[in-house]
Amino acid sequence: MNRPIVAIVGRPNVGKSTLFNALAGERISIVKDYPGVTRDRIYADVTWLNTQFTMIDTGGIEPDSKDLMLSHMREQAQIAIDTADVIVFLVDVRQGLVDADSKVADLLRRSGKPIVLAVNKVDNFEKLMPDVYEFYNLGIGEPFPISASGKLGFGDLLDEVVKHFKSGNTEESVDERPKIAIVGKPNVGKSSIVNKLVGENRVIVSNIAGTTRDAIDTPIRRNKKEYVLIDTAGLRRKSKIKEELERFSIIRTVTAVERADVVVLVIDATEGVTEQDAKIAGIAHERGKGIVIAVNKWDLVEKNNKTVKEFTSDIREVLSFMPYAEILFISAETGQRMHKLFEIIEVVIENQNLRISTGVLNEIMMEAVALQQPPSDKGKRLKLYYITQVSVKPPTFVIFVNNKELMHFSYTRYIENKIREAFGFAGTSLKFIIRERKENA
Structure with a gap:
């Protein structure tokens, strides 16, 4: 199943990156172990209530003049319209409703894409709600008050975002x-x-x-x-x-x-x-x-x-x-x-789409373990109990071990190489999930 794409759009300084980083949490570093690969924080995977989606931060460059800013905003809005399933339009309660917000709202509305309006920097919900209501004037529905830096109001916002996925995906999944x-x-x-x-x-x-x-x-x-x-x-x-x-x-x-x-x-x-x-x-x-x-x-x-x-x-x-x-x-x-x-x-x-039977996988794993002893640390040695394939696209395997900490990346890679020696798997990555199981279990 393809992950839906959610884009964050908004003027400079309304807090797009703060919101992006707060929602993406620790999952932010893209491909962290590989030299030469970007660490630009442009996209990240987010999970909310068992739903996964890809979030895109369209922000970035800050133009100086008013005209430039509007054309930049249009550009951003266009990226979001072109690529996203749902658009989060971020505005700033402290600056209030400004002309540029209205112009972008018009563009977004014409796209026919679902838009969720988030009003940022609402640190005190009771006090600032009248200011939040002002954004009803944009004509794109209910404004959701949030504080990206204080991580407030995310639940309601994400519930609303996720609501829009269901209808859009039926066509493609068939x-x-x-x-x-x-x-x-x-x-x-x-x-x-x-x-x-x-x-x-x-x-x-x-x-x-x-x-x-x-x-x-x-x-x-x-x-x-x-x-x-x-x-x-x-x-x-x-x-x-x-x-x-x-x-x-x-x-x-x-x-x-x-x-x-x-x-x-x-x-x-x-x-x-x-x-x-x-x-x-x-x-x-x-x-x-x-x-x-x-x-x-x-x-x-x-x-x-x-x-x-x-x-x-x-x-x-x-x-x-x-x-x-x-x-x-x-x-x-x-x-x-x-x-x-x-x-x-x-x-x-x-x-x-290749599936390998559990029996064969365990034979390969046991042979690999016999050829190269698993690592140990402070007298405790890693034990590999069992391996099974749980899905395809990409082929994904779960390995049960006695201690997750001991299963170093290099030993996982060693097991992967043994599986590849037997079955090739040319052109596809393999995914390994390491699970802990107590000795007597």
Whole structure:
């Protein structure tokens, strides 16, 4: 099930980041163990009453003049409208209702998206309620008083946000066709790849019902199977500010990746693998998606018999957190190896859905433990009791142990490698959940 996306919109200094950080809590650091991957706090996963969603902070740059500020606000509102399932519109009770709020409210209202109005900096509910009521004048429904810094009023606000999810998701959850997102930096050739894959069908680009996102979904048939291509390529955001553009492209990528089963990360062969590629890859890795790295424009690279090997090792180094990713060297321009792209995507989809029987898993685990003793600390040794697979997309395993603290990341990685040796799982991450069970249980 894809997580719904909630975007926070509001003028500078109304407390967007404070609210974002307070709601995201400790889950904020994105892909913390991987060098070269962004720590920009742009998105985070939030759980409220067993409902998970992805929250996006559209904030960021603070323009100086009044005109600039309005156009910046419009830009922000547009990002939210394009990508979000629900929009949280944040205003400031101390500044009261200002002109810019009304203009943004008009834009948001016209989008037809659910909007939840949050009035921030309400530190004393009794005293400030009359000021909160003023925001009814925006005409977008009930204002919810909160204090982002004091963490007050979050319950009512989140209840309201979550209420809007149910209706929107029914349409998409029925669609069983594998979804493939083509992502990457601007100008790496995403559009050419999409056009090549779609062939002459490009004309039937229709916005499928239920996908009110900005990415264009194109159904395609390959070997009697149907797929949906999520294309983030055709969107150019005109912005003079580099950070703004980058923020927008990351938000858009998060949205596309969230909905995809397999992510094809396109890298420009003439530029090599970059830190921005690592950011995008980190998003897909963190979401547990199937991953294919397509090195495009391979026809433009001068080659000798070491070129592929050197390029591959560069990719493996920069994207060291995803050694499982499949790599393919292609040229959308000449069509070189484009036919192989679908073969690999098909393999990755199978691996994402692969289930291993509990008996076989436990044999692999016991053998691994016999080959390399589990770590110990202060005379206490880790014991692994039992392993079982609990879900797919990505394949997720629970390991029961005597002491969670002793199960170091490196030993989990060791077990993962043993499972991969037996079953491959090419192109998909594996997720491990460690549970404690008392000795006599």
